[in-house]
Amino acid sequence: xxxxxxxxxxxxxxxxxxxxxxxxxxxxxxxxxxxxxxxxxxxxxxxxxxxxxxxxxxxxxxxxxxxxxxxxxxxxxxxxxxxxxxxxxxxxxxxxxxxxxxxxxxxxxxxxxxxxxxxxxxxxxxxxxxxxxxxxxxxxxxxxxxxxxxxxxxxxxxxxxxxxxxxxxxxxxxxxxxxxxxxxxxxxxxxxxxxxxxxxxxxxxxxxxxxxxxxxxxxxxxxxxxxxxxxxxxxxxxxxxxxxxxxxxxxxxxxxxxxxxxxxxxxxxxxxxxxxxxxxxxxxxxxxxxxxxxxxxxxxxxxxxxxxxxxxxxxxxxxxxxxxxxxxxxxxxxxxxxxxxxxxxxxxxxxxxxxxxxxxxxxxxxxxxxxx
Numbered sequence: 001x002x003x004x005x006x007x008x009x010x011x012x013x014x015x016x017x018x019x020x021x022x023x024x025x026x027x028x029x030x031x032x033x034x035x036x037x038x039x040x041x042x043x044x045x046x047x048x049x050x051x052x053x054x055x056x057x058x059x060x061x062x063x064x065x066x067x068x069x070x071x072x073x074x075x076x077x078x079x080x081x082x083x084x085x086x087x088x089x090x091x092x093x094x095x096x097x098x099x100x101x102x103x104x105x106x107x108x109x110x111x112x113x114x115x116x117x118x119x120x121x122x123x124x125x126x127x128x129x130x131x132x133x134x135x136x137x138x139x140x141x142x143x144x145x146x147x148x149x150x151x152x153x154x155x156x157x158x159x160x161x162x163x164x165x166x167x168x169x170x171x172x173x174x175x176x177x178x179x180x181x182x183x184x185x186x187x188x189x190x191x192x193x194x195x196x197x198x199x200x201x202x203x204x205x206x207x208x209x210x211x212x213x214x215x216x217x218x219x220x221x222x223x224x225x226x227x228x229x230x231x232x233x234x235x236x237x238x239x240x241x242x243x244x245x246x247x248x249x250x251x252x253x254x255x256x257x258x259x260x261x262x263x264x265x266x267x268x269x270x271x272x273x274x275x276x277x278x279x280x281x282x283x284x285x286x287x288x289x290x291x292x293x294x295x296x297x298x299x300x301x302x303x304x305x306x307x308x309x310x311x312x313x314x315x316x317x318x319x320x321x322x323x324x325x326x327x328x329x330x331x332x333x334x335x336x337x338x339x340x341x342x343x344x345x346x347x348x349x350x351x352x353x354x355x356x357x358x359x360x361x362x363x364x365x366x367x368x369x370x371x372x
Contacts, residue, residue: 202245
């Protein structure tokens with residue numbers, strides 16, 4: 001009996017080596033968002049310490065059964081102990097990125113506790129500077145899902161002040177003159193009383209929620225342009241379908257948690273707008289094929305991934321053109337403002353509450369504008 005146990009233990013120890021040589025077990029590759037170590041080269045052994053370190057890195061990334069063993073451990077932690085080193089597991093199957101709740105949101109709180117007044121002054125100066133160019137700033141700060149679903153958060157998240165310094169700052173921005181403020185938080189709070197507004201397995205709001213915010217934005221711009229009544233005229237239709245969001249797909253499990261997500265069903269003429277993608281700094285440029293007297297002036301956008309859902313709402317069908325730029329760092333806003341065409345009468349700056357690049361840029365205010 002003792003010998004049998006020793007042999008079984010020895011066989012288990014040999015399995016990774018056998019898998020490395022034979023690759024008999026199908027691979028369960030993991031999306032690690034990094035490049036795995038390459039096979040060491042002879043040149044690296046000119047320094048033996050460096051060479052052996054390279055061998056160790058390669059082995060750690062490629063030994064047999066590695067991905068299966070990682071998935072097994074993660075699956076046990078997730079399914080048995082309700083824990084994960086990548087996400088917080090909330091009530092009712094809600095997932096929240098640990099990096100966001102543990103690191104990024106506390107960083108936002110610290111930043112606005114120290115710099116809220118400077119950001120507000122910057123926003124006001126940017127709005128004034130844009131007005132001098134015959135453009136209007138449209139400001140759209142967006143809150144993350146944990147704000148709306150606090151009752152579903154686990155107990156082990158950092159406890160931040162409520163309301164936080166970012167939220168207090170947004171209350172000040174609402175009253176600033178010379179700009180259009182889109183109060184997405186108020187829209188979503190009201191909407192949450194009727195249906196789900198964020199995906200459970202994804203970081204983002206769902207497209208029916210984005211639809212309502214896009215509708216409010218278009219109507220506000222229409223009102224500013226002198227349009228009587230509501231500009232947005234296509235109805236909301238949505239459906240539920242199986243969905244695995246990035247917070248779930250990101251986990252190295254054997255089976256990712258899924259959900260019935262809500263998605264917009266188009267009710268507008270999709271052929272009325274054409275798109276030119278990856279045009280210089282612009283992720284896309286939309287063009288309305290047959291603009292008329294009811295078409296709004298061109299819109300220029302600097303936004304993050306929350307703006308992606310806007311493409312599923314039909315918002316581009318109300319503007320002559322939409323020029324879309326994605327946040328990639330603090331230099332994004334000045335670069336965009338230098339290249340936005342003069343035909344843009346409205347400049348939308350959209351950002352989520354952890355978009356640090358936006359905070360720095362907005363604090364710089366009119367200094368983001370190119371010299372005339």
